[in-house]
Amino acid sequence: MPGPFRNAALSKAAQTHRLRKLRAPSKCRECEGIIMVNGAECEECSLTCHRKCLESVAILCGHRKLQGKVCLFGVDFAQAPRTTPGEIPFIIRKCTAEIESRALGLQGIYRVSGSKVRVSKLCQSFESGRELIDMSENSPTTSPTS
Ligand SMILES: [Zn+2]
Ligand SMILES: [Zn+2]
Numbered sequence: 095m096p097g098p099f100r101n102a103a104l105s106k107a108a109q110t111h112r113l114r115k116l117r118a119p120s121k122c123r124e125c126e127g128i129i130m131v132n133g134a135e136c137e138e139c140s141l142t143c144h145r146k147c148l149e150s151v152a153i154l155c156g157h158r159k160l161q162g163k164v165c166l167f168g169v170d171f172a173q174a175p176r177t178t179p180g181e182i183p184f185i186i187r188k189c190t191a192e193i194e195s196r197a198l199g200l201q202g203i204y205r206v207s208g209s210k211v212r213v214s215k216l217c218q219s220f221e222s223g224r225e226l227i228d229m230s231e232n233s234p235t236t237s238p239t240s
Contacts, residue, residue: 099134099148107228108148110155111136123160123222124151124215136160141223152216152231153223166221184225192229200233208232 099113116133124147132145139160143151153160166174166185174183197203208216212232219227 099145102145103149105149105151105228105231107154107226107231108143108151111141112138112155113148116142122147123153124148124219126218150215152219152227152229154226154228156223156226160223160226163221164224166224167217185220188225188227188229196233203233 097113098115099108111134113134114137116129116135120129120133120135120142121127122129122133122144123141124143127144129142129144133142134145134148135142136155138157139155141151141153141155141160171183174185176183193203216227216229216232
Protein backbone atom coordinates (compact mmCIF):
# COMPACT_ATOMS: atom_id res chain seq x y z
CA MET A 95 0.00 0.00 0.00
CA PRO A 96 1.40 3.40 -0.94
CA GLY A 97 1.40 6.38 1.37
CA PRO A 98 2.76 7.16 4.80
CA PHE A 99 1.23 4.08 6.45
CA ARG A 100 2.64 1.34 4.25
CA ASN A 101 4.69 0.01 7.15
CA ALA A 102 1.82 -0.02 9.64
CA ALA A 103 -0.23 -3.10 10.46
CA LEU A 104 -3.49 -2.51 8.66
CA SER A 105 -6.78 -4.34 9.00
CA LYS A 106 -8.51 -5.36 5.79
CA ALA A 107 -10.83 -2.41 6.12
CA ALA A 108 -7.97 0.01 6.72
CA GLN A 109 -6.41 -1.07 3.43
CA THR A 110 -9.42 0.19 1.49
CA HIS A 111 -8.82 3.81 2.48
CA ARG A 112 -6.52 6.25 0.82
CA LEU A 113 -4.62 7.31 3.90
CA ARG A 114 -2.53 10.36 4.50
CA LYS A 115 -1.15 11.89 7.66
CA LEU A 116 -3.70 13.71 9.72
CA ARG A 117 -2.98 17.42 9.90
CA ALA A 118 -5.19 18.68 12.69
CA PRO A 119 -6.33 17.08 15.97
CA SER A 120 -9.42 15.01 15.40
CA LYS A 121 -11.54 12.25 16.88
CA CYS A 122 -10.68 8.63 16.15
CA ARG A 123 -13.52 6.69 14.52
CA GLU A 124 -12.22 3.44 15.94
CA CYS A 125 -11.62 4.16 19.64
CA GLU A 126 -13.39 7.51 20.03
CA GLY A 127 -10.25 9.05 21.50
CA ILE A 128 -8.78 12.36 20.43
CA ILE A 129 -5.87 12.09 18.01
CA MET A 130 -3.09 14.55 18.69
CA VAL A 131 -0.17 12.94 16.89
CA ASN A 132 0.28 9.91 14.64
CA GLY A 133 -3.14 10.09 13.08
CA ALA A 134 -4.35 8.97 9.69
CA GLU A 135 -7.03 10.49 7.55
CA CYS A 136 -8.65 9.16 4.38
CA GLU A 137 -8.60 11.48 1.40
CA GLU A 138 -11.80 10.00 0.05
CA CYS A 139 -14.14 9.50 2.99
CA SER A 140 -12.45 11.67 5.66
CA LEU A 141 -12.27 8.82 8.18
CA THR A 142 -9.83 9.76 10.91
CA CYS A 143 -8.05 7.19 13.02
CA HIS A 144 -4.99 6.70 15.24
CA ARG A 145 -2.11 4.98 13.52
CA LYS A 146 -2.33 2.16 16.06
CA CYS A 147 -6.10 1.85 15.53
CA LEU A 148 -5.55 1.09 11.83
CA GLU A 149 -4.82 -2.45 12.99
CA SER A 150 -8.38 -3.00 14.05
CA VAL A 151 -10.54 -0.47 12.25
CA ALA A 152 -13.56 -2.20 10.66
CA ILE A 153 -15.02 0.66 8.63
CA LEU A 154 -14.45 0.22 4.90
CA CYS A 155 -13.94 3.17 2.60
CA GLY A 156 -17.21 4.31 1.04
CA HIS A 157 -15.30 6.63 -1.33
CA ARG A 158 -17.50 9.51 -0.28
CA LYS A 159 -17.72 11.50 2.90
CA LEU A 160 -18.39 9.32 5.91
CA GLN A 161 -21.65 10.20 7.67
CA GLY A 162 -21.87 11.23 11.29
CA LYS A 163 -22.61 8.72 14.01
CA VAL A 164 -26.08 7.26 14.36
CA CYS A 165 -27.67 5.54 17.32
CA LEU A 166 -28.26 1.89 16.44
CA PHE A 167 -28.15 0.01 19.72
CA GLY A 168 -30.37 0.48 22.72
CA VAL A 169 -33.01 2.18 20.59
CA ASP A 170 -36.46 0.86 19.89
CA PHE A 171 -36.42 -1.73 17.12
CA ALA A 172 -39.02 0.26 15.19
CA GLN A 173 -36.66 3.25 15.19
CA ALA A 174 -33.72 1.36 13.74
CA PRO A 175 -32.51 2.92 10.50
CA ARG A 176 -33.82 1.31 7.32
CA THR A 177 -33.99 2.53 3.78
CA THR A 178 -37.65 1.85 3.14
CA PRO A 179 -40.48 1.59 5.68
CA GLY A 180 -41.29 -1.96 6.69
CA GLU A 181 -37.90 -3.22 5.58
CA ILE A 182 -35.70 -5.27 7.89
CA PRO A 183 -33.11 -2.91 9.43
CA PHE A 184 -29.76 -3.23 7.67
CA ILE A 185 -27.99 -4.17 10.89
CA ILE A 186 -30.10 -7.34 11.15
CA ARG A 187 -29.66 -8.17 7.47
CA LYS A 188 -25.94 -7.57 7.60
CA CYS A 189 -25.34 -9.69 10.71
CA THR A 190 -27.48 -12.63 9.63
CA ALA A 191 -25.88 -12.60 6.16
CA GLU A 192 -22.41 -12.63 7.73
CA ILE A 193 -23.27 -15.56 9.98
CA GLU A 194 -24.90 -17.53 7.18
CA SER A 195 -22.04 -16.98 4.78
CA ARG A 196 -19.58 -18.40 7.31
CA ALA A 197 -21.75 -20.90 9.15
CA LEU A 198 -20.39 -23.97 7.42
CA GLY A 199 -16.75 -23.03 7.64
CA LEU A 200 -16.36 -21.55 11.08
CA GLN A 201 -16.51 -23.73 14.13
CA GLY A 202 -18.42 -22.33 17.07
CA ILE A 203 -20.12 -19.49 15.23
CA TYR A 204 -23.52 -20.38 16.71
CA ARG A 205 -22.20 -21.52 20.04
CA VAL A 206 -19.35 -19.33 21.22
CA SER A 207 -20.06 -15.78 22.32
CA GLY A 208 -17.83 -13.08 20.98
CA SER A 209 -15.37 -11.26 23.18
CA LYS A 210 -17.19 -8.52 25.03
CA VAL A 211 -14.61 -5.89 24.14
CA ARG A 212 -14.71 -6.77 20.47
CA VAL A 213 -18.48 -6.86 20.39
CA SER A 214 -18.75 -3.41 21.88
CA LYS A 215 -16.13 -2.11 19.46
CA LEU A 216 -18.04 -3.60 16.58
CA CYS A 217 -21.23 -1.94 17.82
CA GLN A 218 -19.37 1.36 17.87
CA SER A 219 -18.11 0.77 14.36
CA PHE A 220 -21.63 0.11 13.15
CA GLU A 221 -22.83 3.36 14.65
CA SER A 222 -19.93 5.16 13.01
CA GLY A 223 -19.77 3.47 9.62
CA ARG A 224 -23.16 1.77 9.16
CA GLU A 225 -23.19 -0.33 5.98
CA LEU A 226 -19.43 -0.07 5.58
CA ILE A 227 -18.40 -2.55 8.25
CA ASP A 228 -16.09 -5.43 7.46
CA MET A 229 -16.73 -8.27 9.89
CA SER A 230 -14.48 -10.82 8.26
CA GLU A 231 -11.77 -10.34 10.86
CA ASN A 232 -14.12 -10.99 13.75
CA SER A 233 -14.80 -14.57 14.72
CA PRO A 234 -15.25 -16.60 17.88
CA THR A 235 -12.17 -18.67 17.15
CA THR A 236 -9.79 -15.75 16.92
CA SER A 237 -10.91 -14.34 20.25
CA PRO A 238 -10.75 -17.26 22.67
CA THR A 239 -11.08 -15.13 25.78
CA SER A 240 -14.34 -13.40 26.51
ZN1 LIG B 1 -8.03 5.37 18.05
ZN1 LIG C 1 -11.79 6.17 3.12
